[in-house]
Amino acid sequence: MFVKVKLKYFDGVWTSMYDIAVIGGGVSGATCAKKLAKKGHSVVVLEKRTEKSFKPCAGYINYAATELEPVDKNVIERRVDVGKLYTYTGVELKLNINKYPGTLVYPSEYHQYLRDSAEDSGAEIRYQTEVKKVEIKDKYVAILANDEWVKAKYCVGAFGMNGTLLKFFGKTLPPHIYLVQYEFQLPSRVIEERFGNSVEFYFDSKYASYGYCWVFPKRTGITVGTYALQINKEVLERLNNFVFKHPNMKERIKGAQPKKFEKRYIFAGIVPTEVLPEIYGKRFVLVGEAAGLTDPVSYHGIYNAIRSGRLAADMLSDALTLEKKEMLKEYSDAVLNEIYYEDIEFGVKIARTLYGHSLADKVADAVIRLARTDEELRISLANMLHHKLKRKDSFEILRKKKSRIIKRLGMADALRISKHFL
Numbered sequence: 355m356f357v358k359v360k361l362k363y364f365d366g367v368w369t370s371m372y373d374i375a376v377i378g379g380g381v382s383g384a385t386c387a388k389k390l391a392k393k394g395h396s397v398v399v400l401e402k403r404t405e406k407s408f409k410p411c412a413g414y415i416n417y418a419a420t421e422l423e424p425v426d427k428n429v430i431e432r433r434v435d436v437g438k439l440y441t442y443t444g445v446e447l448k449l450n451i452n453k454y455p456g457t458l459v460y461p462s463e464y465h466q467y468l469r470d471s472a473e474d475s476g477a478e479i480r481y482q483t484e485v486k487k488v489e490i491k492d493k494y495v496a497i498l499a500n501d502e503w504v505k506a507k508y509c510v511g512a513f514g515m516n517g518t519l520l521k522f523f524g525k526t527l528p529p530h531i532y533l534v535q536y537e538f539q540l541p542s543r544v545i546e547e548r549f550g551n552s553v554e555f556y557f558d559s560k561y562a563s564y565g566y567c568w569v570f571p572k573r574t575g576i577t578v579g580t581y582a583l584q585i586n587k588e589v590l591e592r593l594n595n596f597v598f599k600h601p602n603m604k605e606r607i608k609g610a611q612p613k614k615f616e617k618r619y620i621f622a623g624i625v626p627t628e629v630l631p632e633i634y635g636k637r638f639v640l641v642g643e644a645a646g647l648t649d650p651v652s653y654h655g656i657y658n659a660i661r662s663g664r665l666a667a668d669m670l671s672d673a674l675t676l677e678k679k680e681m682l683k684e685y686s687d688a689v690l691n692e693i694y695y696e697d698i699e700f701g702v703k704i705a706r707t708l709y710g711h712s713l714a715d716k717v718a719d720a721v722i723r724l725a726r727t728d729e730e731l732r733i734s735l736a737n738m739l740h741h742k743l744k745r746k747d748s749f750e751i752l753r754k755k756k757s758r759i760i761k762r763l764g765m766a767d768a769l770r771i772s773k774h775f776l
Contacts, residue, residue, distance in 0.1 A: 370398070370502075370504050371505045371506070372396045372397060372478075372504070373390070373395040373396045373506065373507050373508070373674050374387070374396070374506055374507070374509070374510060374670060374674075375495065375505075375506035375508075375509050375510070376400065376509075377400050377485050377509065377510065377511055377512060377513050377519065378400070378402075378511070378513035378644070379399045379400075379465065379468075379469050379472075379479060379481075379512075380465055380468075380512060380643075380659070381464075381465065381642060381655070381660060382512045382641040382660070382666075383399055383510065383512030383663065384465065384471070384472045384663075385472075385664060385667075386510050386512065386641060386663035386666045386667045386670075387472040387475075387477040388468070388472035388477060388667075389663070389667035389668070389671075390477070390671060391477040392476070393667070393671045397472075397477040397478065398477070398478045398479075398504060398506070399469065399472065399477055399478065399479045399480065400480055400483045400485055400497065400504070401469070401480065401482075402482070402484050403481065403482070405481055406462045406463065406465075406466045408616065408621075409461050410533055410535055410621040410623035411623065412533070412535065412568060412570055412577055412579060412654070413461050413464070413570060413572070413577055414456055414457075414458055414553060414570055415456060415457040415464075415656050416654065416656075416657055416739060416740050416741045417451070417454035417740040417741065417742060418454075418657055418740065418741035418742055419657040419741070420457055422657075422660050422664065423660045425457050425464065429459050429463050429464050430457055430458070430459060431459055431460060431573045432457075432458040432551060432571060432573060433456075433457060433458075433551055434451065434455055434456035434457065434551055435450070435451060435455055435551045436448055436449065436450060436451065436550070436551060436553075437449040437451055437555070437736065437738075438552050438553070438554045438555070439554075439555050439735065440556045440557065440558070440602065441557055441558065441715070441718055441722050442557065442558040442559070442719060444601075445719060447725055448552075449732060449739065450736075451739050451740050454740035454742050455740075456553065458553070458571070458572055460575075480499065482500075483499045483500055484499070484500055485497055485522075486498045486499070486500070487522070488519075488522035488523065490509075490523075490638065492636075494506060494507055494637070495507075495508065495509040495637050495638060507674060508637050508638065508639075508670055508682075509639075510638070510639055510641055510670070511523055511638060511639070511641065511645075512640075512642055512663070514624070514643040515530060515624035515625070515643055515644070519644075520644070523635060523638055523640070524635065525632075527626075528628045528629070528630050529626070529627045529628045531565075531581050531582065531583055531625050531627055531653070532582045532583070532584065532622050532623065532624060532625065533579060533580075533581060533624075533625050534579055534580055534581070534585065534590070534593055534622050535577055535578065535579030535620070536579065536593070536612055536613075537575060537576075537577055537613035537615070537621075538575060538576045538607065538610035538612055539574060539611045539612075539613055540574065540575065540609060540610045540611075541574065542573050542574050545571050545572075545574065545575075549569070549571035549606065550571070551571075552571075553568065553569065553570050553739070554568065554569040554602075556568075556600070556602075557715065557718035557719070557722070558715060559714060560595075561580065561592050561593070561595060561596035561600060562580045562581065562592070562596070563581070563582040563583065563588070563589045563592055564580075564581045564582050564709060564710060565580070565581040565708075566580070567580040567593070567596050578593075578596070578597055578603075578607075580593050581625065590620065593620075625643070625648055625653050625655070626646035626648050627646075627648070627650060627653075627705075628646055628702075629645060629647060629694060629698060630645055630646045632686070633646075633685075633686050634682040634683060634685055634686045635682075637682075638682075639670070639682055639686075641663050641666050642655060642658065642659035642662055642663065643655050643659065645689070647662050647689070647693060649697070649701055649741075650702045650704070650705040651701045651704050651708075651738055651745065651748075657741055661692065661693055662689055662693065665685055665688045665689060665692070669681045669682065669684050669685035669688065670682075672684075696744045697744055697745040697746065698745070699746075700744070700745040700746040700749035701745040704748065704749055704752060707752070712770075713763070713767055716763055716767055717763070720759045720760075720762040720763050721735075721752070722735075724758055724759055728758075730755075731751060731752070731755055734747075734748045734751035735748075
């Protein structure tokens, strides 16, 4: 059942007039739409893709995210009880997170579940709807969706890293990296035997062009991927070498069949590495990856997508009810206080220590080796997976261990790493 929508005359035709128009039906957009609809506001979600369409995404949801937005059991592919970290020297660290387990999903199914939940709450979902133009007026926002103008009092930009749509709001793409991944199929029995309920992270620049490689087992499939500063032949070769030649992978991947989507076997997506300078404007807010709100340590976006979508819904509801446009700035302030200053700001510092420089492999090796005998450091690393603590807390633990980590690097490397380290 949808909330009643008014019709207004605009540009020569009668158009739908909503309280809120959400561009993008991913995690942040669907979360925001659901909460607004539950509050009794008229909401339309403009989704470019079809139902259950494929999107490059690893599909890991941390415990903190599931506390905010529980995942339907029919969508869950696997519960994650263990995280395994591997260094370039072959050192392994097992992190037990069964107290705060993670969840693995296929994004196509998870996003659809969220959109269905929003629709059940009263939001209208329009699929295969391409936004071609956005005009921000004094009293409303006009959106050309396919060939129809849609009007709303406010607009939520939840479209991920889309430079064309950002331009409509006077924004440009922030600094970013690329996600590159494969999807494989294997019988569930084989996956249980070879991978179990664990996720794996490999910190080795021989295979990972930037950050790390990951292995996420689902029920009858495996997602394997990495990050890169750009997409080129070398990046793809490194990922292929990881999948088919790494000592930990080459035997376990035997018999796996690559999945094909849209005539491709390998997929790429854009991941923001910095928050946009401003995430609101006259009659609009940006949420999730459209605002650059990805975790800088894991580069996962679901937790912050949910958080920002919920914050936006609360502030926009107040803006509509109280007729106070000032609430849009309050949304920005809330994101800064609850997400940026406590998490992202310190996540950036951790990422600069671990990624993107010539000693990254050695630093990861030193941290992981030390964590094998240091309980506090293990807690900090486990938090990278479940996010029960703020990134600020993880940073403070790492900084306490700085001298011990640097000592493991040796004098020459210690001097070289000082400008990168925490």
